Amino acid sequence: MTADSRFILKFEDCHDDCVALVGGKSTGLGSMIRAGVPVPPGFSVTTHAYRAMLGDGGLEREIAEILEGADSDDVDGLDAISEKIGSRIIDRPMPPEVETAIRAGYKDLVSLCSGRHESGTGDYDLPVAVRSSATAEDLPNASFAGQQDTFLWVVGIEDVLTHVKRCWASLYTARAIAYRMERGYAHEKVYMSVCIQKMVNARSAGVMFTLNPINGDRSKVAIDASWGLGESVASGEVTPDNYLVDKIAMKIARKTVSSKAIEYRAIPSERRVALIEITDERREAPCLSDDEILVLSRLARNVEAHHQRPQDLEWAIDADLEPPNNVLLLQSRPETVWSDQDRTQVSEASNSTMDYIVANLLTGVRLRPGDPESAERGGVR
């Protein structure tokens, strides 16, 4: 095992048996990537790194000493203990091999992102999300729900290193200490891994259903898409483009391009998302290419097949990544409106094929140009 792979693991290498090493979040991402579901790229700082930090220079012993006599009911006491341990972790330098590994991991992540350049200081301006994930060696199923910290807009390696330490320190928040004491978990048997994931810099984003939400037709994928981050679509602040794809034939069945007045965009230098008015030609232009529509539709079909039921998905096209790796799935949940009911039959029970032929001949095609009731059939597009 090289130093790098001991202390960091790319998501795609986070296999299911690595839960104790990298936590549930990263193994979840790893299994999605291996199932062909593209997620924002990143890596996990393993519990080995955490343990190397604690083992280095006797930090572990210092923490144990500080924790002696802690009382889970003494809120003020726990706060003081937490603060003390936190500053010990933050103030102590990382073991050099751990720091080297995290630097390399971040640099690798940056190199995936063509749009991100080295800044004047030799650092990189790629924003990442840094999340903690506690694991207990002997208690793989222990839940530390609600105790995970997430830091958004972490930009540059120095910032990343600081936030990894903050994640480690978060294992000793007053609440976390009390939680373990109440359940009888040994403090020294609980470790911290840290998940570092690229923040989505969406050029276009939106939601999609693996069926047509208008009529429940399961041969379709329906995509709502707009410029920038997906918030504008989710909140209904824009009328998104709507694309309907036949997912069996994998052909675009219908495109409705809307006028899209605003977008949410990431401003890395200000570490925030800004609402921006779209004033250029993008306003009226489709926010997805035909290829992207089809890539998304194939993704929708795979995710639906994986879960074996219709899905409601959030996705983004990341401006920093190169195609075809720029299409990202952000969220997937079961579709509930149509999936939970029986198909409505189109057929009238007793109709034979001859009845259909006669009915079809009798209906014909309405032809008057501009007639809003034009029912298009036959050779009609």
Add this chain to the structure above:
Amino acid sequence: MTDTRFPNPFDVPTPEGCEGWEDLYPYYYLFSEERRELEESKFWFFDGMHHPEVLYPFDTITSESWWVALGEMNSRVYIVPPALGIDHRVLNGRLYISANAITDEAVVGARVAHFMERAGYYYEHWDELYAKWQDKARETIEELKAVEIKPLPEMEDIEVVHSGRGLTSAYDLLVAYNRVVENMHKIWHLHFEFLNLGYAAYLTYFGFCKQLFPDIPDQVVAQMVAGIDVLLFRPDAELKKLAKKAVELGVGDAIRDEPDPDAVISVLEQSDAGQRWIAELEKAKDPWFYFSTGSGFYHHHKTWINDQTFPFSGIADYIRKIEAGESIERPLDDVIAERDRLSTEYASLLDGDDLKNFNEQLGLARTVFPFIEDHNFYVEHWHHAVFWNKMREFGQIFVDAGFFEEVDDMFYLHRFEVEAALYDLIASWGVGTAARGPGYWPKEVARRKVLFAKLAEWQPLPALGEPPEVVTEPFTIMLWGITTDSIQNWLGIDAAEGADYDLSGFAGSPGTVEGVARVILNADELSDVQEGEILVCPITNPSWGPVFSKIAAAVTDIGGMMSHASIVCREYGVPAVVGTGFATQRIKTGQRLLVNGAEGTVKILE
């Protein structure tokens, strides 16, 4: 939006120099005062699909044949509830057609039971009746081939006396002419014995798919029934076989490097291998070279059997491909595999009655489809190739008698005039005095040729009269693709402003291709088409087979999703946009185009 109706046929001016064009056609073809009220009330559209060129007077026989046969099968045989036939008129030499709908609901209702019984019988016994049909079609062609057209002798053979025949060559000639004409009508009756029913079944399945899976692309619906190895592709398959055989026998060079078929044959005759190849060629010819490079509707459409330049250049192209190590096989297995994948996956989304009905309707559509795809070879290709040659035998007799300068001059007379000329000829032969023909027809034909050339300059209006609210005639929908969109297009209502394309039509065959345009107005220019070009033409023909393996995409003026171009392009895996209306007018050879066969759009890039 501009006007919602097309010019009144009575208001369309006669182009300068075309005065008197009406005399070229039988009286019943003309818009006339006697039927003015009726004719003004109808919507007529230009049948550029079957009759894109000025109708030669004699060639109206093809239009006449389907005028009658299509109509009577709808109106008198199967009693299609809301549809009678399709009416024909000629205006400025161009064929305009109009579907006859029945609008009285009581009448329509009364026809339903008859239709159920009659059409139901055909659907139920389709395979058996279609097998019988194939025999009838072959017999009809054999009958045509068997008609003997013999010149009039100076003196009847002694056998006429010894056998006590009592009939003469003049009588035989008159009978032969009528036999050939009758035979034409016969084959067209057969043509429509199944076609209307086939289309009705297909359209029903199509509509049901659209109900089950709203927005399912048209071509996907078609893909689920296509892919059966159709006769129309056999001639091209024979060329491939001959190309392989030539390479195998080591005579590929001789065929590849010499464009003149006669020269190739005389070289090949010199060697054993060459003679073996010629034997293979002869085997393939009957019937597969009875194949028109046009639609077969006009006498001048070249057939492979008359002019082997086209099949030989096809063979030469295939030899080059084989030598370059390219595959010349059509991706038929892929087409079939994809067809089955699609139908299985769509069916898997259904249950209950929908599943049952989908399977039944798909099953019926697949049953009727071989006829829809194959009838064209029997009738327009095989039969008509024989028919036009038979008529030329009469032309030769007239040339020999001084009626015409060239054999094909006969086609400037309509069929009743030919019969009249024939009477003129046999009467003069019988009586022993001069016929009027030699003094009359050469001048008249010369006049008609001038008139004809003038008519050819006229740009036909896409339609006449007011579009109806409803079209129920299956052909109009399926074959001509008469829709809200196409009518708007014809009315000059441009594609939505800012649209990212210059022409729109039907998505005939999927795929997106950028390439250089080659505008082809008739089959004779086909040899100009270069590898990788985009073919732009009024309408394509299945017999252009070898061209389809050369081109990057096809764009046509006319056609719907079941038109020949669409079918062939889907089979060859070549993107196609059909029924654009104006492609050959808007696009010039050499322009770069972006053809999107899935969207049905064409963009002119430069």
